[in-house]
Amino acid sequence: MQEDTIAAISTPLGEGGIGIVRISGPEALKVSGKIFKSKRAGLKEIKSHRMIYGHVCDRLTGEVVDEALFCYMKAPHSYTREDIVEINCHGGMVPLRKTLELVLAEGVRLAEAGEFSKRAFLNGRLDLAQAESVIDLIRSKTEAGLKLAVSQLKGDLSKKIREIQDKILGILAQVEVNIDFPEDDLEEATGKDIICAGEVLLEQIKSLIKGADAGIIYREGVKAAIVGKPNVGKSSLLNALLREKRAIVTDVPGTTRDVIEEIINIKGIPLRIIDTAGLRETEDLVEKIGMERTREATDRADLVLPVLDATEGLSREDFAVLALAGAKKCLVIVNKIDVQDKKIDMEDLKKLAGGRKIICISAEQGTGLAELEDMIADLLLCGKVDQSDSYMVTNIRHKQALEKAAFHLSEAISSIKGMVPVDIVAIDLREAWEALGEITGMSVTDDLIEKIFKDFCVGK
Numbered sequence: 070m071q072e073d074t075i076a077a078i079s080t081p082l083g084e085g086g087i088g089i090v091r092i093s094g095p096e097a098l099k100v101s102g103k104i105f106k107s108k109r110a111g112l113k114e115i116k117s118h119r120m121i122y123g124h125v126c127d128r129l130t131g132e133v134v135d136e137a138l139f140c141y142m143k144a145p146h147s148y149t150r151e152d153i154v155e156i157n158c159h160g161g162m163v164p165l166r167k168t169l170e171l172v173l174a175e176g177v178r179l180a181e182a183g184e185f186s187k188r189a190f191l192n193g194r195l196d197l198a199q200a201e202s203v204i205d206l207i208r209s210k211t212e213a214g215l216k217l218a219v220s221q222l223k224g225d226l227s228k229k230i231r232e233i234q235d236k237i238l239g240i241l242a243q244v245e246v247n248i249d250f251p252e253d254d255l256e257e258a259t260g261k262d263i264i265c266a267g268e269v270l271l272e273q274i275k276s277l278i279k280g281a282d283a284g285i286i287y288r289e290g291v292k293a294a295i296v297g298k299p300n301v302g303k304s305s306l307l308n309a310l311l312r313e314k315r316a317i318v319t320d321v322p323g324t325t326r327d328v329i330e331e332i333i334n335i336k337g338i339p340l341r342i343i344d345t346a347g348l349r350e351t352e353d354l355v356e357k358i359g360m361e362r363t364r365e366a367t368d369r370a371d372l373v374l375p376v377l378d379a380t381e382g383l384s385r386e387d388f389a390v391l392a393l394a395g396a397k398k399c400l401v402i403v404n405k406i407d408v409q410d411k412k413i414d415m416e417d418l419k420k421l422a423g424g425r426k427i428i429c430i431s432a433e434q435g436t437g438l439a440e441l442e443d444m445i446a447d448l449l450l451c452g453k454v455d456q457s458d459s460y461m462v463t464n465i466r467h468k469q470a471l472e473k474a475a476f477h478l479s480e481a482i483s484s485i486k487g488m489v490p491v492d493i494v495a496i497d498l499r500e501a502w503e504a505l506g507e508i509t510g511m512s513v514t515d516d517l518i519e520k521i522f523k524d525f526c527v528g529k
C-alpha cells in the first residue's frame with residue numbers, strides 16, 4: 070500500500086453537469102472531512118458507498134465553494150483498494166479547481182497521470198493487462214473496441230495467459246526432476262509427453278498472436294487516406310460514410326495546424342481519415358497545392374482509397390494517384406456509377422490497378438457503400454478475425470510478449486527433441502513463462518510500469 074494520499078480532478082475539464090474530485094489514500098477521509106460539511110452526518114458516522122449531501126467549504130475563510138455530494142469508499146472495496154473519497158461538484162473549471170486546491174492545501178499530493186490505476190495494479194486489484202484495458206475502454210472508438218476492452222478488464226485474456234503459464238510450470242516441473250537426477254537421461258516417454266504438451270501450448274500462443282493483428286486494428290484503428298483528383302467525389306464519399314456511421318471527431322494535438330481527425334466506424338474498425346480538412350476544402354486541392362498534400366496523406370496512411378470518376382476517362386493524375394499508393398493496402402473506388410454516360414475504361418483501369426481490388430459506387434446515391442465497407446474490413450483483417458474469442462489480444466506490447474514466449478517455448482521443444490541437456494530446456498521454459506508474465510504484470514520492471522501508466526489521463 071502507498072503511504073501518501075493523492076487527489077485529482079477525475080472528470081474532463083470544461084463545463085458539465087457534474088465534475089468529480091477523487092482522493093485516494095490513508096488520509097482521504099480525514100482530509101476531505103475538513104473541507105466538506107454536511108448537516109446530515111459527521112465524519113464518524115459516514116458509511117461506505119453512500120452519497121451524502123453537503124457543501125465544500127474553505128476552512129480558512131468559512132466561505133462555501135460549492136454544493137456537492139460526497140461518497141466514501143472504504144478500503145479495500147474501492148478502485149485503488151485504498152480509502153477513496155469522491156466529491157461530486159458542479160462541473161465547471163472554477164468549482165473543481167477550487168475544491169482540488171482545498172484538498173491539496175491539507176497536505177495531499179496531486180496525482181500523476183494514471184496514478185489511481187497504477188495503485189489499483191500495485192495493490193493487486195487489477196493485473197497489468199486489466200489496468201491497460203481501462204484506458205482502452207475510455208478511448209474505444211467503436212462498440213467492437215469497447216467489447217474487447219471490457220472483456221480484457223473482466224480478466225478473460227489474463228485468465229487465458231495464466232492457464233498457459235501454469236501449464237508451462239507443469240512442464241518445467243517434469244524437466245526439473247531430471248535436473249535433480251542428472252545421471253538419468255530424460256526418459257523417452259517423458260520426453261514425448263513434454264514435446265506433446267509443449268506443442269499444444271505453442272499452438273495456443275500462436276493463435277493468440279495471429280488474432281492480435283486484428284485485435285490491434287480494432288483497438289487502434291487504421292489511418293486511411295481518400296485521394297483523387299478534384300471533383301471525383303472524395304468529400305461526397307466521406308460525407309456518405311460519416312452520415313451513416315455518426316463519426317467521432319477528435320482534435321489531434323501537436324500538429325502545426327489544427328487537424329481534425331474524423332473516425333468512421335467500418336464494421337467495428339475505427340477508420341481514421343487523414344486530412345479531412347483538405348477533403349473539405351472547396352477549391353481544387355490538386356491544382357492549388359499540387360500533389361504534395363496527397364502524397365503526404367498517402368505517406369501517413371495504412372490504407373489508401375483512390376477515388377476515380379466514372380464519368381471521365383482515365384487521366385495522368387489518376388495514374389499518379391494510383392502510383393502513390395505503392396505497396397500499401399489499397400482499394401480502388403470508381404464513383405458516380407449512377408450516371409448514364411460513363412467514360413471510364415474498366416479494362417484499362419484493371420490493368421492500371423495491378424491486382425488491386427476495384428469497387429464501383431455512387432457516393433451520392435449510396436450504391437455500393439455496404440459492399441465497400443465489407444471490402445475494407447476484409448482487406449484490413451485479411452479474413453483472420455474471430456471476434457468470438459473473448460480474449461483477443463489488442464495491444465502491441467502483449468503481442469511482443471507472446472512472440473517472445475513462443476520463441477522460447479519452441480526452443481525448449483527443439484532442445485528436447487535434440488536431446489540437449491535438460492537444464493538448457495529449463496532456462497527456455499522459464500523465459501517463456503516470464504515473457505507471458507509481462508502481459509499480466511507478474512514479471513515487469515518498474516520502468517515499464519511507469520511507462521504504461523504515464524499514458525493514462527490524469528484522474529484515472
Ligand code: GDP
Pocket residue numbers: 297298299300301302303304305306348404405406407408430431432433434
Ligand atoms: P471532391 O472534390 O473529390 O471532394 O468531390 P466532391 O465530393 O466535392 O464532388 C464533386 C461533384 O461531384 C459534386 O458536384 C458532387 O455532387 C458530384 N458527385 C459526387 N459523388 C457523386 C455521385 O456518386 N454521383 C454523381 N452523379 N455525382 C456525384
